[in-house]
């Protein structure tokens with residue numbers, strides 16, 4: 177049976193898992209870690225770095241890196257790295273390619289198929305973009321599933337015999353989703369879901385960085401233009417402070433200089449847990465809306481729930497946990513690591529697709545997270561007004577689903593009609609998202625009021641297909657949504673594939689050393705002038721022996737560099753043991 181990997185393609189981190197020996201297991205990357213930062217960097221010699229090494233590069237060379245690009249999935253926004261331009265799909269495909277290579281190294285065979293997770297609230301364009309990123313990475317995407325659904329699959333897999341209602345709260349790096357579901361003897365039924373595509377842990381870090389800068393009389397956006405190195409490093413400091421507040425009552429943030437360096441005399445700002453909670457309160461307030469909507473849609477009260485489950489790294493924040501505990505009047509459950517539970521669930525979904533015997537008693541049904549419909553006109557006292565939204569599939573309908581509604585021609589002998597397809601909850605289309613349009617031509621002559629049927633089919637991947645046809649003979653006009661900026665012609669897809677294939681990855685076996693090199697280079701500018709010389713010496717030796725390919729001298733140079741860093745009190749957390757330079 178072909179291996180189908182489960183991939184959590186996250187805003188900040190991505191993970192890959194596989195179902196084997198009756199269990200989902202995580203796949204380590206070249207650093208021996210399960211979390212691969214979703215960051216892409218390109219070195220001066222055009223080699224591509226993905227993950228932790230790119231995260232190091234971002235601190236000193238932010239212009240050679242891109243991160244949080246998941247936020248631009250489904251848009252045609254251009255993202256620059258050096259003199260190259262990418263879309264979010266291109267960059268996501270590089271992250272996926274890196275995970276695929278890690279999986280192949282782990283399994284010792286080619287990996288060609290994947291289940292990829294997306295936020296439940298991702299729209300049609302974002303889902304199609306994710307699927308295309310998979311294809312660009314050389315993966316056949318067997319299924320796109322919602323992140324909270326994947327998390328539910330992990331819980332359901334380990335607790336099949338129960339009968340209960342669960343509520344999943346998923347706050348990742350860039351997106352927020354909540355899902356209500358019922359587990360009953362191995363069957364998982366998603367009842368309702370809601371979310372926000374632009375709310376995640378990164379917003380909490382940004383808000384903190386903006387507050388710190390404000391205290392120094394600076395605005396975040398202006399500072400970003402003027403001193404990108406300062407902002408990039410300050411973000412890293414704020415991220416650390418945010419994490420430190422998990423165990424500590426207060427955290428110190430060191431202020432970098434305009435070159436992004438934290439020198440010995442750097443100013444500091446001390447932040448208490450309470451101050452952090454106050455700074456991020458406006459973000460916590462936004463969490464309430466989708467929770468209330470999901471409970472209402474599922475006709476459920478907090479008291480009806482057995483457990484509230486936290487998923488996504490940002491749910492670790494004490495402020496978030498306290499908010500959830502207050503809202504639901506109970507401590508949330510976190511049996512599985514919130515960073516890992518989605519990827520593990522994707523692997524369970526892969527096992528379901530592959531008919532693995534270990535999941536033969538499991539069934540899962542999901543819902544369409546938003547209402548889908550078309551634009552229609554309405555008559556008001558003989559006045560025709562366009563711009564109204566007619567739902568065809570209501571939100572939280574169980575999928576796959578196919579629904580049909582009719583629209584009518586508005587003038588005599590009208591032969592053409594453009595059907596605009598929207599997603600959203602607004603009464604007017606201007607408040608909803610335009611997904612695309614279907615042109616209907618060749619309507620036979622006749623009076624106004626002739627019917628045209630529109631059928632929406634929403635599949636298990638959350639991808640919409642639209643058909644328009646003339647009742648009663650069923651003459652069909654068009655079957656796919658056209659005319660959104662993301663639809664590429666076959667030639668364009670080929671050209672993108674060729675462009676992405678040209679990019680050369682930094683060799684996997686050396687990436688651990690590249691990460692150490694970038695880390696130590698950053699440290700050179702930060703240690704005192706007295707220590708700088710010894711660090712530079714160790715770094716020079718490391719770089720020379722890395723290039724030489726001599727294993728013995730390389731191993732001792734690496735050891736030497738790590739020892740010098742440790743003796744200077746510089747903590748390096750990326751060490752997974754000595755690695756050959758030549759691989």
Ligand code: AMP
Nearest residue numbers: 186189348349377378419488489490492
């Ligand atoms: P995910 O996309 O699920 O990997 O979530 C990543 C987000 O979780 C990032 O925005 C991180 O800043 C945040 N995060 C991870 N660990 C912690 C922690 N200990 N405290 C606060 N936020 C965290």
